[in-house]
Amino acid sequence: MTTVNITAAVIADLENIVGQSFVFADEATRIAYGRDETEDFSFPPAVLVKPSNPKEISDILQLANRHRIPVTPIGARTGLSGGALSIHQGIGLSMERFNTIIEIDEKNLQVTVEPGVITQTLQEAVLDKNLFYPPDPSSRGSCFIGGNVAENAGGARAVKYGVTKDYVLNLEMVLPTGEIIWTGANTLKNATGYNLTQLMVGSEGTLGIITKIVMKLLPKNTHTILMLVPFHNASAACEAVSEIFRAGVVPSALEFMERDALEWALRYVDDSPMPIGDHIQAHLLIEVDGNYPEVLFAEAEKISAVVEKFDIDEILFADTEDQKNALWKLRRAAAEAVKSNSVYKEEDTVVPRYELPKLLQGIKAIGLKYGFKSVCYGHAGDGNLHVNIIKGDLTDAEWTTEIPKGIREIFELTVSLKGTLSGEHGIGLVQKNYMDIAFNTTQLHLMKGIKDLFDPNGILNPGKVLPDNIGQQS
Amino acid sequence: MTTVNITAAVIADLENIVGQSFVFADEATRIAYGRDETEDFSFPPAVLVKPSNPKEISDILQLANRHRIPVTPIGARTGLSGGALSIHQGIGLSMERFNTIIEIDEKNLQVTVEPGVITQTLQEAVLDKNLFYPPDPSSRGSCFIGGNVAENAGGARAVKYGVTKDYVLNLEMVLPTGEIIWTGANTLKNATGYNLTQLMVGSEGTLGIITKIVMKLLPKNTHTILMLVPFHNASAACEAVSEIFRAGVVPSALEFMERDALEWALRYVDDSPMPIGDHIQAHLLIEVDGNYPEVLFAEAEKISAVVEKFDIDEILFADTEDQKNALWKLRRAAAEAVKSNSVYKEEDTVVPRYELPKLLQGIKAIGLKYGFKSVCYGHAGDGNLHVNIIKGDLTDAEWTTEIPKGIREIFELTVSLKGTLSGEHGIGLVQKNYMDIAFNTTQLHLMKGIKDLFDPNGILNPGKVLPDNIGQQS
Numbered sequence: 001m002t003t004v005n006i007t008a009a010v011i012a013d014l015e016n017i018v019g020q021s022f023v024f025a026d027e028a029t030r031i032a033y034g035r036d037e038t039e040d041f042s043f044p045p046a047v048l049v050k051p052s053n054p055k056e057i058s059d060i061l062q063l064a065n066r067h068r069i070p071v072t073p074i075g076a077r078t079g080l081s082g083g084a085l086s087i088h089q090g091i092g093l094s095m096e097r098f099n100t101i102i103e104i105d106e107k108n109l110q111v112t113v114e115p116g117v118i119t120q121t122l123q124e125a126v127l128d129k130n131l132f133y134p135p136d137p138s139s140r141g142s143c144f145i146g147g148n149v150a151e152n153a154g155g156a157r158a159v160k161y162g163v164t165k166d167y168v169l170n171l172e173m174v175l176p177t178g179e180i181i182w183t184g185a186n187t188l189k190n191a192t193g194y195n196l197t198q199l200m201v202g203s204e205g206t207l208g209i210i211t212k213i214v215m216k217l218l219p220k221n222t223h224t225i226l227m228l229v230p231f232h233n234a235s236a237a238c239e240a241v242s243e244i245f246r247a248g249v250v251p252s253a254l255e256f257m258e259r260d261a262l263e264w265a266l267r268y269v270d271d272s273p274m275p276i277g278d279h280i281q282a283h284l285l286i287e288v289d290g291n292y293p294e295v296l297f298a299e300a301e302k303i304s305a306v307v308e309k310f311d312i313d314e315i316l317f318a319d320t321e322d323q324k325n326a327l328w329k330l331r332r333a334a335a336e337a338v339k340s341n342s343v344y345k346e347e348d349t350v351v352p353r354y355e356l357p358k359l360l361q362g363i364k365a366i367g368l369k370y371g372f373k374s375v376c377y378g379h380a381g382d383g384n385l386h387v388n389i390i391k392g393d394l395t396d397a398e399w400t401t402e403i404p405k406g407i408r409e410i411f412e413l414t415v416s417l418k419g420t421l422s423g424e425h426g427i428g429l430v431q432k433n434y435m436d437i438a439f440n441t442t443q444l445h446l447m448k449g450i451k452d453l454f455d456p457n458g459i460l461n462p463g464k465v466l467p468d469n470i471g472q473q474s
Numbered sequence: 475m476t477t478v479n480i481t482a483a484v485i486a487d488l489e490n491i492v493g494q495s496f497v498f499a500d501e502a503t504r505i506a507y508g509r510d511e512t513e514d515f516s517f518p519p520a521v522l523v524k525p526s527n528p529k530e531i532s533d534i535l536q537l538a539n540r541h542r543i544p545v546t547p548i549g550a551r552t553g554l555s556g557g558a559l560s561i562h563q564g565i566g567l568s569m570e571r572f573n574t575i576i577e578i579d580e581k582n583l584q585v586t587v588e589p590g591v592i593t594q595t596l597q598e599a600v601l602d603k604n605l606f607y608p609p610d611p612s613s614r615g616s617c618f619i620g621g622n623v624a625e626n627a628g629g630a631r632a633v634k635y636g637v638t639k640d641y642v643l644n645l646e647m648v649l650p651t652g653e654i655i656w657t658g659a660n661t662l663k664n665a666t667g668y669n670l671t672q673l674m675v676g677s678e679g680t681l682g683i684i685t686k687i688v689m690k691l692l693p694k695n696t697h698t699i700l701m702l703v704p705f706h707n708a709s710a711a712c713e714a715v716s717e718i719f720r721a722g723v724v725p726s727a728l729e730f731m732e733r734d735a736l737e738w739a740l741r742y743v744d745d746s747p748m749p750i751g752d753h754i755q756a757h758l759l760i761e762v763d764g765n766y767p768e769v770l771f772a773e774a775e776k777i778s779a780v781v782e783k784f785d786i787d788e789i790l791f792a793d794t795e796d797q798k799n800a801l802w803k804l805r806r807a808a809a810e811a812v813k814s815n816s817v818y819k820e821e822d823t824v825v826p827r828y829e830l831p832k833l834l835q836g837i838k839a840i841g842l843k844y845g846f847k848s849v850c851y852g853h854a855g856d857g858n859l860h861v862n863i864i865k866g867d868l869t870d871a872e873w874t875t876e877i878p879k880g881i882r883e884i885f886e887l888t889v890s891l892k893g894t895l896s897g898e899h900g901i902g903l904v905q906k907n908y909m910d911i912a913f914n915t916t917q918l919h920l921m922k923g924i925k926d927l928f929d930p931n932g933i934l935n936p937g938k939v940l941p942d943n944i945g946q947q948s
Contacts, residue, residue: 107716107828108857130722152665163663165672166640179916185894187824188856189637191626191676192894192901192912193939194921198639198672202665219722242581248604248693248765291722292769350661354581382662383582420659420666427666438666442653446927447668453923465667 006046006090010067014049014091017059022050022097033092036077036084037139037335038430040343043085045072045092052097054172054180054211061209062178064091064459072461073205075115075147078139080335080346081428083151083204087463095146098211101125109217110169110186115146115210132220134161137424138332146210152202154424156253156331159381160289161218163424165201172212173200176455186214199450204426205461207454224252224289225296226324227303230313234258234282238356241284241380243306245353249299253287254381255331256356261338261377261388265330268337277313284380285331334377335386343391345403345430347410351419353383362413363387370406371398384423411437427465435467444470480520480564484541488523488565491533496524496571507566510551510558511613511809512904514817517559519546519566526571528646528654528685535683536652538565538933546935547679549621550592552613554809554820555902557625557678561937569620572685575599583691584643584660589620589684606694608635611898612806620684626676628898630727630805633855634763635692637898639675646686647674650929660688673924678900679935681928698726698763699770700798701777704787708732708756712830715758715854717780719827723773727761728855729805730830735812735851735862739804742811751787758854759805808851809860817865819877819904821884825893827857836887837861844880845872858897885911901939909941918944 006025014023024030025047034044051057064071070090077084086092098114101122105111106129113122119140123133136155137143147153149171154163169190171183183196190197200207231237237256244251257265259281266276284307288299304315318324338344351359360376363385367374372394378386387410391399411421411434420438421431435444448466452458480499488497498504499521508518525531538545544564551558560566572588575596579585580603587596593614597607610629611617621627623645628637643664645657657670664671674681705711711730718725731739733755740750758781762773778789792798812818825833834850837859841848846868852860861884865873885895885908894912895905909918922940926932 105826105828106720108826109719110826152663152669154663154665158663162640165669166636175916175920181914181917181920183917185824185889185912186826186892187858187894187897188827189626189628189632189824189853189858189897190894191628191822191896191898192905193909193917194681194924195626195639195672195676196917196920198669202669207668219719219724245583245693246580250693292766292772295766295769298766348665350659350663352579352582352584352660353662354579379663384661384663415659418660420661420664422665423661423663424665431666435667438659440655442649443655443657443667443670446649446655446670449927450668450924453920453927 006069010063010069011047013063014047014060018049018051018056024048033074033077033094034086036079036082038080038082038085039345041082041085043087045086046089048092048094050094050097054174057093057174057209057211058178058180060091060093061174061176065177065457068457068459070462071459073209075144076118076142078143079147079151079428080348080425081422082430083426083428083461083464085429087429093209095144098146102212104129104131106131110214111217112212112214113145115144115149115213117145119143119145119148126217127220130220131217133167133215133217135164135167138335145213149201149210149213150203150205151426152424154379154382154384156255156379158379159254160250160252165198167215168197168201168213169216170214171197171200171210173208173210175208176460188216202426204428204465206451206465221289222291223293223296224287224324225300226285226287226318226327227300228316228327229284229286229307230277230280231282231284232279232311235357235361236310237282237284238360238380240307240310241356242354244303247302247306249288249302251286251303251381252289253285255285256380256385257283257285257331257334257377258375260375261334262330264337264341264375265333268340269330269333274316280313285327338375338388345389345407347387347389347407348384348422348425349387349410349414349419350382350384350423351414351417353381355417355419356380356383356385359385359414359417363410366406366409370402372403372406382423383419408434408437429464432465433467441471480543484537484543485521487537488521488534492523492525492530498522507548507568508560510553510556512554512556512559513819515556515559517561519560520563522566522568524568524571528648531567531648531683531685532652532654534565534567535648535650539651539931542931543933544936545933547683549589549618550616552617553621553625553902554822554899555896556904557900557902557935557938559903561903567683569618572620576686578603578605580605584688585691586686586688587619589618589623589687591619593617593619593622600691601694604694605691607641607689607691609638609641612809619687623675623684623687624677624679625900626898628853628856628858630729630853632853633728634724634726639672641689642671642675642687643690644688645671645674645684647682647684649682650934662690676900678902678939680925680939695763696765697767697770698761698798699774700761700792700801701774702790702801703758703760703781704751704754705756705758706753706785709831709835710784711756711758712834712854714781714784715830716828718777721776721780723762723776725760725777725855726763727759729759730854730859731757731759731805731808731851732849734849735808736804738811738815738849739807742814743804743807748790754787759801812849812862819863819881821861821863821881822858822896822899823861823884823888823893824856824858824897825888825891827855829891829893830854830857830859833859833888833891837884840880840883844876846877846880856897857893882908882911903938906939907941915945
């Protein structure tokens with residue numbers, strides 16, 4: 001899709017639809033909504049609109065179809081794959097006014113929420129009713145729940161509780177052609193037609209714009225135990241991960257942090273609770289949760305018995321809520337800490353968890369070959385390793401021509417280990433031209449066919465997810 | 475799609491593909507493979523083939539595309555919505571030779587299995603390795619895991635552990651046009667392109683033929699407590715269901731059986747363990763599971779405290795494995811017991827669980843209006859109620875013209891309660907012309923578009939899932 005000029009007539013139409021005060025063509029607004037948390041990119045929309053209901057979105061999309069104007073849905077701009085960047089300018093469509101928790105249904109353990117609600121706000125609102133929404137992305141304090149659905153976000157608790165897709169029961173959405181539909185029903189089970197709900201989850205705003213989300217909830221847990229295990233060897237930390245599950249324990253979090261990740265996070269967060277021993281290469285942050293403290297002690301003991309077979313320092317048990325919060329704050333700060341340190345590219349590799357040591361070693365070897373430093377951390381219990389490639393002293397030429405070859409090798413390794421490109425960040429803009437590593441032309445043509453079915457004029461979030469050149473069908 | 479004659483040349487081509495001994499055109503075989511467990515239907519294929527690998531299936535589908543011959547995938551023929559019936563004759567494609575458990579991956583808690591493996595065989599094989607495959611359809615002793623994936627089967631444990639879709643990580647499938655693809659990756663998390671895996675699960679053999687399934691497993695649980703609670707009032711039993719969750723307990727099974735369902739099952743199963751009190755109208759069968767007996771006792775006490783607020787008789791606790799097995803055998807026998815009693819139609823209604831009392835009362839009122847008796851039981855924890863409509867003394871005319879009007883009213887009620895047509899049996903043949911109750915033409919055209927994308931010639935399992943007439947797009 002080529003860039004289209006937005007005429008004064010289109011602006012006037014947009015103002016008619018959403019009201020004059022919710023259409024923005026000024027540079028400051030356009031620039032602010034042209035960024036997310038992906039590298040240092042800037043792709044401002046030609047005009048930003050802030051609709052407040054599905055009908056307005058429907059009208060905007062119909063207008064966009066008539067004039068073939070690209071429309072990019074924009075959430076909280078915390079994305080890490082560039083999904084919300086208006087790379088073809090056009091209309092940026094901010095979902096920030098969809099910010100209502102419509103109903104917390106305590107009788108059915110469900111919540112109906114608009115997509116612009118901040119994830120942590122949702123978590124806390126249901127917790128007030130003794131209910132639990134488990135998915136917990138590190139950006140929960142600022143990201144929108146709609147973005148979580150669009151990217152199929154995960155986070156630390158996915159290892160026990162699953163990812164966003166496992167909580168979405170039903171979606172109200174506006175199709176790219178303007179029709180407003182529900183994708184399913186508000187039921188825990190559903191074997192009624194094709195699963196449009198799960199097709200939408202993770203489709204990164206390319207198949208429709210989500211306007212309401214019905215999610216299931218769980219009864220809340222009352223207790224957690226959190227432990228930090230320092231390893232002398234990073235690969236050994238990865239090895240310990242699958243051993244814990246084989247001991248019959250499913251932790252509620254099982255996070256891996258390379259030494260650098262923790263060290264940079266400690267420097268980034270002021271109230272650092274502890275020093276790191278000189279010979280420590282990595283940490284596992286492990287949580288168990290439930291309602292029965294004696295069970296959690298038993299599980300923590302099983303975990304201790306597993307990790308003590310490896311070369312570790314003393315395990316730190318967080319005894320108080322403050323200690324627990326401090327550790328989680330560090331873990332959540334890792335991404336920002338790395339970002340504050342240098343321009344970087346973040347890859348979101350995921351493999352079957354037993355393959356983690358091979359993945360980590362392979363990444364380091366590829367780094368040596370291409371001359372880049374990487375800082376790795378992530379949700380090891382899911383086999384999900386975030387690889388932060390640091391620009392540091394690399395030249396712009398190396399950064400733009402050589403490093404992508406190294407990234408390609410990382411993804412080839414990931415796929416050879418039966419993993420894939422992204423566990424929870426999505427493909428968006430920055431990974432789309434690696435999609436040929438995970439999928440052949442038959443698979444990509446199926447995905448393109450789905451895109452064309454939903455969005456015949458290709459107006460919605462063009463240039464995302466699917467590679468620029470799919471090639472001839474085999 | 476119209477019925478096509480299978481010529482001698484086509485038979486010869488099929489023999490070339492799978493070998494002469496795996497092509498069957500004799501009447502006995504055709505009739506045997508023309509039935510499943512749906513009512514008393516008989517739709518024999520013109521010819522039955524038994525391929526043994528994806529390449530053979532690919533060749534068969536390419537042949538079928540050249541001649542526009544309908545192909546119906548056939549599993550264990552335990553389906554309850556007629557999905558495996560060769561309603562347009564053509565080629566019946568039995569998956570029974572895909573009967574290998576390829577790998578139980580203890581390191582990653584995954585299993586790779588062919589679709590023709592019996593579900594219970596899979597459950598027991600992984601249990602031997604101390605692993606747990608939770609989905610547990612009542613037909614587990616005879617159904618195929620591939621059929622479970624095609625229908626997104628559930629069963630009693632879905633209330634705590636989810637349904638088949640929640641365990642499928644990756645699928646090898648043959649597209650209707652013959653290409654062999656994998657749908658995803660062997661990872662717990664995946665945010666890489668559109669979710670073809672979840673689009674396939676529950677698509678009832680209309681979008682492709684599954685040839686390998688990669689599923690996640692859990693560590694096994696060591697203990698269960700099973701309790702049977704007799705209620706004086708069936709609606710009260712339904713009300714108790716959502717109260718249990720609101721007390722903070724998630725049982726591993728929460729089954730509802732109307733008096734008739736249990737009584738008929740007791741008569742059907744020889745070694746009946748107990749009589750039913752005169753004034754008992756319904757039972758809840760409730761299981762909790764885990765590794766810590768003291769926790770299960772505490773949870774069972776919480777459940778007891780909830781149900782004792784209702785008008786119940788004494789709770790029966792199954793103390794031994796034999797007693798537990800006897801109770802589960804009764805519950806699983808309910809469907810067969812009803813079937814042995816009369817011709818019947820089974821609907822698989824599902825609603826948010828708090829709406830169950832309204833659903834049950836509504837069904838009984840609709841039964842009075844149309845003069846039919848119904849026997850209801852099901853997975854009440856999921857809001858999933860199986861409604862068995864008994865032919866009994868109804869005339870054939872009443873059965874074929876009046877009863878469908880009553881069924882339409884049942885589904886209208888279900889959808890008005892924010893539920894849908896099928897929780898776990900699928901739409902197949904018998905519910906397809908009720909799909910307009912759950913979906914409007916926009917939604918149905920999207921589903922039809924997906925079908926046409928995957929299967930441009932409409933050769934694969936034609937006449938299933940989607941209604942005969944979708945109508946003009948609104």
